[in-house]
Amino acid sequence: MLEELKEKVYRANIDLVKHGLVIFTWGNVSGIDREKGLMVIKPSGVDYDVMTPDDMVVIDIRTGEKVEGKLKPSSDTPTHLALYRAWPEIGGVVHTHSTYATAWSQAGIDLPNIGTTHADYFHKAIPCTPDMTEPEVTNDYELETGNVIIKRFEDMNPMHTPGVLVKNHGPFSWGKDPHDAVHNAVVMEQVAKMAFIAYQVNPGLTMNPLLIEKHYLRKHGPGAYYGQ
Amino acid sequence: MLEELKEKVYRANIDLVKHGLVIFTWGNVSGIDREKGLMVIKPSGVDYDVMTPDDMVVIDIRTGEKVEGKLKPSSDTPTHLALYRAWPEIGGVVHTHSTYATAWSQAGIDLPNIGTTHADYFHKAIPCTPDMTEPEVTNDYELETGNVIIKRFEDMNPMHTPGVLVKNHGPFSWGKDPHDAVHNAVVMEQVAKMAFIAYQVNPGLTMNPLLIEKHYLRKHGPGAYYGQ
Amino acid sequence: MLEELKEKVYRANIDLVKHGLVIFTWGNVSGIDREKGLMVIKPSGVDYDVMTPDDMVVIDIRTGEKVEGKLKPSSDTPTHLALYRAWPEIGGVVHTHSTYATAWSQAGIDLPNIGTTHADYFHKAIPCTPDMTEPEVTNDYELETGNVIIKRFEDMNPMHTPGVLVKNHGPFSWGKDPHDAVHNAVVMEQVAKMAFIAYQVNPGLTMNPLLIEKHYLRKHGPGAYYGQ
Amino acid sequence: MLEELKEKVYRANIDLVKHGLVIFTWGNVSGIDREKGLMVIKPSGVDYDVMTPDDMVVIDIRTGEKVEGKLKPSSDTPTHLALYRAWPEIGGVVHTHSTYATAWSQAGIDLPNIGTTHADYFHKAIPCTPDMTEPEVTNDYELETGNVIIKRFEDMNPMHTPGVLVKNHGPFSWGKDPHDAVHNAVVMEQVAKMAFIAYQVNPGLTMNPLLIEKHYLRKHGPGAYYGQ
Numbered sequence: 001m002l003e004e005l006k007e008k009v010y011r012a013n014i015d016l017v018k019h020g021l022v023i024f025t026w027g028n029v030s031g032i033d034r035e036k037g038l039m040v041i042k043p044s045g046v047d048y049d050v051m052t053p054d055d056m057v058v059i060d061i062r063t064g065e066k067v068e069g070k071l072k073p074s075s076d077t078p079t080h081l082a083l084y085r086a087w088p089e090i091g092g093v094v095h096t097h098s099t100y101a102t103a104w105s106q107a108g109i110d111l112p113n114i115g116t117t118h119a120d121y122f123h124k125a126i127p128c129t130p131d132m133t134e135p136e137v138t139n140d141y142e143l144e145t146g147n148v149i150i151k152r153f154e155d156m157n158p159m160h161t162p163g164v165l166v167k168n169h170g171p172f173s174w175g176k177d178p179h180d181a182v183h184n185a186v187v188m189e190q191v192a193k194m195a196f197i198a199y200q201v202n203p204g205l206t207m208n209p210l211l212i213e214k215h216y217l218r219k220h221g222p223g224a225y226y227g228q
Numbered sequence: 229m230l231e232e233l234k235e236k237v238y239r240a241n242i243d244l245v246k247h248g249l250v251i252f253t254w255g256n257v258s259g260i261d262r263e264k265g266l267m268v269i270k271p272s273g274v275d276y277d278v279m280t281p282d283d284m285v286v287i288d289i290r291t292g293e294k295v296e297g298k299l300k301p302s303s304d305t306p307t308h309l310a311l312y313r314a315w316p317e318i319g320g321v322v323h324t325h326s327t328y329a330t331a332w333s334q335a336g337i338d339l340p341n342i343g344t345t346h347a348d349y350f351h352k353a354i355p356c357t358p359d360m361t362e363p364e365v366t367n368d369y370e371l372e373t374g375n376v377i378i379k380r381f382e383d384m385n386p387m388h389t390p391g392v393l394v395k396n397h398g399p400f401s402w403g404k405d406p407h408d409a410v411h412n413a414v415v416m417e418q419v420a421k422m423a424f425i426a427y428q429v430n431p432g433l434t435m436n437p438l439l440i441e442k443h444y445l446r447k448h449g450p451g452a453y454y455g456q
Numbered sequence: 457m458l459e460e461l462k463e464k465v466y467r468a469n470i471d472l473v474k475h476g477l478v479i480f481t482w483g484n485v486s487g488i489d490r491e492k493g494l495m496v497i498k499p500s501g502v503d504y505d506v507m508t509p510d511d512m513v514v515i516d517i518r519t520g521e522k523v524e525g526k527l528k529p530s531s532d533t534p535t536h537l538a539l540y541r542a543w544p545e546i547g548g549v550v551h552t553h554s555t556y557a558t559a560w561s562q563a564g565i566d567l568p569n570i571g572t573t574h575a576d577y578f579h580k581a582i583p584c585t586p587d588m589t590e591p592e593v594t595n596d597y598e599l600e601t602g603n604v605i606i607k608r609f610e611d612m613n614p615m616h617t618p619g620v621l622v623k624n625h626g627p628f629s630w631g632k633d634p635h636d637a638v639h640n641a642v643v644m645e646q647v648a649k650m651a652f653i654a655y656q657v658n659p660g661l662t663m664n665p666l667l668i669e670k671h672y673l674r675k676h677g678p679g680a681y682y683g684q
Numbered sequence: 685m686l687e688e689l690k691e692k693v694y695r696a697n698i699d700l701v702k703h704g705l706v707i708f709t710w711g712n713v714s715g716i717d718r719e720k721g722l723m724v725i726k727p728s729g730v731d732y733d734v735m736t737p738d739d740m741v742v743i744d745i746r747t748g749e750k751v752e753g754k755l756k757p758s759s760d761t762p763t764h765l766a767l768y769r770a771w772p773e774i775g776g777v778v779h780t781h782s783t784y785a786t787a788w789s790q791a792g793i794d795l796p797n798i799g800t801t802h803a804d805y806f807h808k809a810i811p812c813t814p815d816m817t818e819p820e821v822t823n824d825y826e827l828e829t830g831n832v833i834i835k836r837f838e839d840m841n842p843m844h845t846p847g848v849l850v851k852n853h854g855p856f857s858w859g860k861d862p863h864d865a866v867h868n869a870v871v872m873e874q875v876a877k878m879a880f881i882a883y884q885v886n887p888g889l890t891m892n893p894l895l896i897e898k899h900y901l902r903k904h905g906p907g908a909y910y911g912q
Contacts, residue, residue: 045683
């Protein structure tokens with residue numbers, strides 16, 4: 001079932017490796033079939049070079065139960081499910097431990113919007129979640145990770161700023177499909193690296209807020225004119 | 229028409245990928261035929277691995293209108309045009325979001341000439357433009373980006389310092405042809421990386437001004453003796 | 457003799473190159489056959505691209521004498537032997553001069569546990585050894601390097617934190633077999649890089665101790681649920 | 685003439701590219717035939733991917749005149765000659781603009797010996813030359829660059845510390861032959877990167893002087909026991 005989506009989710013996972021965002025079995029991508037209410041996700045701890053589309057695991061979004069697949073799903077499955085349930089616009093979710101975005105997560109501060117590279121994809125600063133509490137870590141940790149992310153976006157549009165830094169952990173990103181979510185993960189890593197360098201060069205740097213609106217809107221606004 | 233120039237501009241765009249200066253569809257190169265008054269530029273938002281020389285777009289320099297090409301030109305087309313109109317010596321223009329040069333753009337300060345690697349190609353500090361104003365961002369943003377660059381070079385020779393950092397955005401470079409402009413883009417990224425490291429190692433470093441003149445002139449002066 | 461172990465140790469050495477942890481002849485991996493009381497280790501100063509499994513050297517763990525092999529063993533052989541003698545749980549040892557872990561060794565401070573990437577593999581901070589004394593350096597330097605490491609782990613479980621930074625020198629790691637020890641070396645390099653960046657971004661960053669326990673235990677605790 | 689040496693010098697130049705130390709035509713390697721009094725060096729400004737062993741240029745060490753070769757020698761030829769004349773032990777010289785070593789040159793301070801990776805190859809700090817004076821830059825600049833290096837080694841053994849940082853310019857290294865000189869250039873770049881990171885992590889770091897002697901001597905001293 002869902003052969004096409006499995007293939008897409010598989011490809012998106014492999015793309016994480018190609019873009020240098022994951023080593024070993026770190027990182028996972030999922031995709032969703034909203035009509036059927038099913039999510040397809042990478043299996044847990046399987047090497048990317050032996051993985052096949054058939055290894056993808058199918059999960060019922062409502063119950064969280066496995067519907068198909070011989071392997072256990074990613075241990076981060078409940079986080080993915082929480083995001084799909086909260087945000088009906090998203091069609092793909094990515095989690096990585098990519099170097100610079102993870103370092104910003106460890107730094108524990110929002111990744112500020114200080115350039116047009118950021119503004120082309122993320123409208124606001126990419127927010128960092130607060131410390132998780134003892135109950136959150138002890139009970140249903142992966143589900144609560146999702147809830148902490150959702151809470152952080154209470155006053156933000158997740159489609160306008162499609163990524164988050166989970167404090168002391170690493171980045172999650174999302175998009176309209178798995179491919180788009182991976183694209184956003186690559187951009188997040190790139191802007192995390194640029195922002196690291198920029199603040200070393202000039203700790204007092206400032207962003208021109210006019211550029212944020214201009215660049216975000218020329219790609220995503222009603223009169224967007226970037227691309228074909 | 230302009231098959232040879234299209235091929236050159238295509239190759240120069242591909243070289244940006246080979247040199248690691250762009251990912252996805254970020255970045256664009258153009259070239260000019262001064263006699264015919266035409267510019268050839270990369271199409272907007274087309275993947276580098278499916279792009280062909282035929283996809284290049286031909287623009288009338290005077291009017292800015294498309295003369296040939298099935299695709300929309302790069303959204304940065306008006307910036308390229310402004311530079312060609314202002315500076316008759318240049319034959320190629322490049323824009324990238326290369327990591328270190330973009331980080332310096334975000335830092336918002338000039339990239340100082342602190343070594344012979346810089347002085348071999350850029351006579352002065354690579355200047356950073358000032359913040360763009362509301363009218364500049366709102367009306368004809370890409371054209372005004374070109375104007376801001378040109379204004380920054382009022383008292384500088386663009387052929388002696390063939391690059392600029394657009395504040396909070398990224399680098400533009402140019403040269404006698406598209407290949408040369410890409411070469412300068414690679415050097416700018418490299419000297420931006422070196423300067424980042426050098427200032428971390430010694431924030432109080434100083435440059436010997438004698439070396440700037442010597443190195444710039446041994447490659448570009450009347451008695452230049454570098455190369456064959 | 458020990459053909460299978462030689463092959464494994466050879467592969468693990470080659471993997472160091474593939475993962476970008478060593479250049480030239482820097483770095484060495486060993487493995488152990490506890491029943492026979494023998495260690496297999498890389499020869500000293502042999503290029504990775506001409507090395508074969510047959511070049512691996514067999515050493516008697518008790519006496520430290522060479523039992524088989526036409527080449528001299530790694531000069532770090534006595535360090536490896538000391539660790540195998542002290543810690544019966546380990547089956548493989550790795551030493552590299554990988555860039556970021558070596559830089560932290562030169563910095564001379566413990567590599568703190570500030571993220572789940574670290575906590576997934578290393579329970580505590582990866583400790584840095586103290587300065588070696590004159591007698592330690594002068595007499596049996598490589599053996600004493602092992603002893604200094606062992607002393608540093610007096611109050612720590614080497615299987616829970618399978619790596620160390622030898623001050624002004626570089627990292628050692630270990631694991632249940634040579635492959636596992638290399639895996640831990642790769643992770644150590646990665647978390648060393650992330651921690652370098654994270655502290656540059658926020659020198660006052662803090663780690664949530666709840667996450668350390670959670671992540672370490674979900675992979676290594678009694679109810680571990682990561683992987684297949 | 686000197687076909688074997690030309691081949692060696694050619695290979696050593698290509699190795700600079702393979703090790704990531706040069707881009708474009710930056711960098712040059714030479715080798716010497718002491719008996720014949722001749723130096724073989726890379727031509728000036730020739731692309732590495734079209735260069736052949738036959739393009740190498742033969743120079744008379746005493747007179748500095750070209751003896752054979754259809755191309756102009758590297759513009760840094762007089763620097764190489766000065767080092768060969770001053771130091772009879774050396775058989776190969778390398779100059780690059782490798783990223784981290786060049787950044788330290790721009791920083792203008794000695795690259796300190798803070799780890800065994802450094803001490804395995806360089807006995808002391810890799811010294812940085814002082815600012816060059818107006819007469820030095822104006823008259824015979826490349827020859828004076830050599831003289832400035834030689835003066836900096838007045839009280840140092842160039843075979844024990846086979847590298848230098850020319851201030852605001854970049855690294856030179858040398859060795860018993862061209863291959864060895866390239867090896868030292870790779871190590872210099874690596875230790876420059878490590879030292880940059882180490883000082884960012886701990887600006888107050890200290891080196892154990894006992895380790896310098898131990899590591900330098902176990903590879904280069906009378907009782908050296910590293911390697912086969």
